[in-house]
Amino acid sequence: MIENYLIQNGFGCGSVKNFANEVAERTKFAKDERWYFSTPIITNVSGGLAECTVHVAYPFLAQKGETVESGVYVSTTESAQQKYFEVCDFFKEKFLVPKKKLTFVPFWSFSENEKRLERADAGGVRVHVLVVDLTLRYKEVWLRGCTTVAED
Amino acid sequence: MITHANFKLYPTEIIGINSDYDLELQAMELSAIEMLEYSGIVEDIAEVIQLLVFILFWNARRSEVINTVGETKTVKEFTEASSIQKNTALFLAEKRLKAICFEKGQTADFEMFKLFYDYL
Numbered sequence: 001m002i003e004n005y006l007i008q009n010g011f012g013c014g015s016v017k018n019f020a021n022e023v024a025e026r027t028k029f030a031k032d033e034r035w036y037f038s039t040p041i042i043t044n045v046s047g048g049l050a051e052c053t054v055h056v057a058y059p060f061l062a063q064k065g066e067t068v069e070s071g072v073y074v075s076t077t078e079s080a081q082q083k084y085f086e087v088c089d090f091f092k093e094k095f096l097v098p099k100k101k102l103t104f105v106p107f108w109s110f111s112e113n114e115k116r117l118e119r120a121d122a123g124g125v126r127v128h129v130l131v132v133d134l135t136l137r138y139k140e141v142w143l144r145g146c147t148t149v150a151e152d
Numbered sequence: 153m154i155t156h157a158n159f160k161l162y163p164t165e166i167i168g169i170n171s172d173y174d175l176e177l178q179a180m181e182l183s184a185i186e187m188l189e190y191s192g193i194v195e196d197i198a199e200v201i202q203l204l205v206f207i208l209f210w211n212a213r214r215s216e217v218i219n220t221v222g223e224t225k226t227v228k229e230f231t232e233a234s235s236i237q238k239n240t241a242l243f244l245a246e247k248r249l250k251a252i253c254f255e256k257g258q259t260a261d262f263e264m265f266k267l268f269y270d271y272l
Contacts (some may be wrong), residue, residue, distance in 0.1 A: 046264065046266075047263045049263055049266055085214055089214070096211055096268070097211065137268075141266070
C-alpha cells in the first residue's frame with residue numbers, strides 16, 4: 001500500500017537488487033527530478049498501526065567543475081539539504097516521522113565494489129546522490145484509497 | 153479552537169510561537185481529533201488535544217542539520233525541543249484521556265499512542 005502511495009505521488013522505484021542501476025539509467029538520459037525508493041518496503045502492522053522504513057534516493061547532476069569530493073560546491077551541498085527538507089516535508093504531511101538519516105554521496109559510482117579514488121562516471125555523467133532512510137508511522141486508514149496497483 | 157495562545161505554559165510551552173502558526177495549529181487540531189477517535193463531545197478532551205497538537209507541531213518542524221565532512225558527508229537531524237518536555241506531554245495526554253473516558257463512559261483509540269512510542 002505504501003508503495004502505491006509513493007508511486008502515485010511521483011516517486012520512481014527499483015528493487016533492492018537493481019535500485020542503483022534503475023537510478024543510474026534514468027539519470028543518464030536527462031535531469032531527473034524524481035525521488036526513488038527501494039522495494040520491497042517491509043511494513044510492520046499491528047492493530048491498524050503501521051511502521052516501515054523507506055530507503056529513498058535523489059540523484060542530481062554534478063555541476064561543471066565538480067571533479068573531486070573536495071571540489072563539491074557549497075551550492076550543491078545546499079541544494080541537497082533543500083531536497084532533504086522537501087522530502088521530509090512531503091512525508092510529514094501524511095506520516096509521523098520519528099527517525100531520519102541522510103547521507104549525501106558525492107560522485108555516486110553506481111557500483112557496490114567501487115574504488116572510491118578511481119570512480120568512473122556513469123555514461124559520461126557525474127552524479128551525486130542523496131540517500132535518506134526515513135521511519136514512517138501511520139494508521140493504515142490514512143492510506144485508504146492507495147490500494148490499487150499503479151504503473152510506474 | 154487552538155491558537156498559539158494555548159502554548160504559553162509548561163508542558164506545552166513553545167517559545168517563539170506566534171499567530172503566524174495558527175492555521176497550521178488548527179489543521180493539527182483536526183488531525184488530533186481524528187487520531188483520538190473519542191466517542192464523546194470534543195470539548196471533553198480539549199486538554200488532550202492540545203497535548204497531542206504540541207507533539208504534532210514538533211513532528212512537522214524542520215530541524216537544523218550538521219555537516220560532517222568526510223569521504224561522504226553525513227547530515228544528522230536533531231530537534232530543538234526538550235525530549236523530556238515532549239515525553240511529559242505525551243504521558244499526560246494518555247493518562248488524562250483514560251481518566252476522561254472512565255469518567256464520561258466514552259471510548260477513544262488508545263492504540264494511537266503507540267505511534268509515538270520511542271518517538272521523541
